[in-house]
Amino acid sequence: MGKITVETCEIEGLKVITPTVFGDARGYFMETYNYNDFKAAGVDQTFVQDNQSASKKGVLRGLHFQKQFPQDKLVRVVSGAVFDVAVDLRKGSPTFGKWFGVELSAENKKQFFIPKNFAHGFVVLSDFAEFAYKCTDFYHPDDEGGLRYDDPEIGVKWPIPEGMELIMTDKDRNWGSLADYRAAMK
Numbered sequence: 001m002g003k004i005t006v007e008t009c010e011i012e013g014l015k016v017i018t019p020t021v022f023g024d025a026r027g028y029f030m031e032t033y034n035y036n037d038f039k040a041a042g043v044d045q046t047f048v049q050d051n052q053s054a055s056k057k058g059v060l061r062g063l064h065f066q067k068q069f070p071q072d073k074l075v076r077v078v079s080g081a082v083f084d085v086a087v088d089l090r091k092g093s094p095t096f097g098k099w100f101g102v103e104l105s106a107e108n109k110k111q112f113f114i115p116k117n118f119a120h121g122f123v124v125l126s127d128f129a130e131f132a133y134k135c136t137d138f139y140h141p142d143d144e145g146g147l148r149y150d151d152p153e154i155g156v157k158w159p160i161p162e163g164m165e166l167i168m169t170d171k172d173r174n175w176g177s178l179a180d181y182r183a184a185m186k
Helices: 035-040 178-185
Strands: 004-009 015-019 023-024 027-029 049-056 059-066 073-079 081-088 100-107 111-114 118-124 127-133 144-148
Touching: 027 049, 027 144, 059 081, 059 127, 073 100, 073 118, 081 127, 081 178
Parallel strands: none
Antiparallel strands: 004 015, 015 111, 023 027, 049 127, 059 118, 059 144, 073 111, 073 127, 081 100, 081 118
């Protein structure tokens, strides 16, 4: 190991991963993923799909999850900066409904590992951001679920500067609450 530093979070299973960056006058080099290093750090998943999105400042995507085909995700920012959030939806978890957030940026090069059965979302803080992520299951459009980004029961403290207009899809604006999700679980 030694090529990555792994920080555990107050919600079990979430991990913030910082790669070792080798820099010189030419620029830098880093490994963004090495199975052996990640396995040694407790992230022993097989990723089957890589995705990348580009968004402008104020775009909020989420909070999304897959219902029957949950995905582990390893997310990072290629350019710009986002505030990334995961909400625990694991049935019986002592931290069910709790959230954790971290700033991911091209500058800090941090990655965020989010296990299955978490809702996930982010808001773009920079003028523009490219967001890349690995998933352990394929995307199933008919299996998509979500939670309201502003559900007061969850209470995510999004770092949205005064005057910044949020840009969201109607679907993201109209997801149900954690109470709705809990009721559907029964």
